[in-house]
Amino acid sequence: MSRGKKLDLFIGADFNDSWAEVQSPRKSKIAHEILEPSKHFLHFSKEKRRGKTVTLVGEFHLSKEDAAATLKTLKKKLGCGGAYKDGFMEFQGELKEKLRPLLISLNFRFKNGH
Numbered sequence: 001m002s003r004g005k006k007l008d009l010f011i012g013a014d015f016n017d018s019w020a021e022v023q024s025p026r027k028s029k030i031a032h033e034i035l036e037p038s039k040h041f042l043h044f045s046k047e048k049r050r051g052k053t054v055t056l057v058g059e060f061h062l063s064k065e066d067a068a069a070t071l072k073t074l075k076k077k078l079g080c081g082g083a084y085k086d087g088f089m090e091f092q093g094e095l096k097e098k099l100r101p102l103l104i105s106l107n108f109r110f111k112n113g114h
Contacts, residue, residue, distance in 0.1 A: 058088030
């Protein structure tokens with residue numbers, strides 16, 4: 001950059017434009033339709049969070065009360081912690097083999113290969 005030129009920065013907004021809050025979209029869309037358990041097609045995924053393994057199951061299309069009740073019974077039977085976020089149930093630990101028969105007994109179905 002030479003001394004005689006101004007530094008021209010273009011950030012993408014003009015001071016004369018109206019300013020608005022930028023809202024980032026959610027990671028997943030929350031489904032507003034509620035399905036019965038036999039019409040769900042669930043899948044498993046595994047993540048590492050702070051060095052610990054977390055098993056994710058979803059996507060559930062249940063009301064909040066039904067999802068909370070289902071999560072509570074599953075956590076009690078498995079003896080682990082968990083949460084319900086954005087249509088997915090999160091369980092602490094690697095529990096795919098233990099979790100599958102419990103969900104099948106509650107009439108949930110899985111995608112092929114999961």
